[in-house]
Amino acid sequence: QVQLVESGGGLVQPGGSLRLSCAASGGIFRIYAMGWYRQAPGKQRELVATITSDGRTNYADSVKGRFTISRDNAKNTVYLQMNSLKPEDTAVYYCNAKSSPYTYWGQGTQVTVSS
Secondary structure: OOEEEEEOOEEEOOOOOEEEEEEEEOOOHHHOEEEEEEEOOOOOOEEEEEEOOOOOEEEOOOOOOOEEEEEEOOOOEEEEEEOOOOHHHOEEEEEEEEEOOEEEEOOOEEEEEOO
C-alpha cells in the first residue's frame, strides 16, 4: 500500500509560479510511474504530466513549456514546477502512482490562480 501526500498548493497571481510536491511512502518508489492530474470545478479529472520510473516525461498540451515534472528517488518525492500560471490552471491537483496492476492517489492540493 502506497500513501501519497501532496503539498505546495495555494493562491498565486497570473504569471506566477508554484512548486507542488508529492511525498510517497509504503512502497518501492523508484519502480512507480508517477503523475500529476488536476480537476477543476464541474470538469473531469485530466492528466497534467507523468514521469516514468526511468525518467521519461509526458505533458498535456495545455501545460507544455510552462510545467516541469521531476522526481527524486532518494527522497521518494515527485515535483511539479508550474510557471507562467494562468487562471485556467485553477484546480485541485492530485498525485498518482502506478505500477501495474496498482494505482494510488493522493488527497489533492488546491491551486488557485487569480488576481
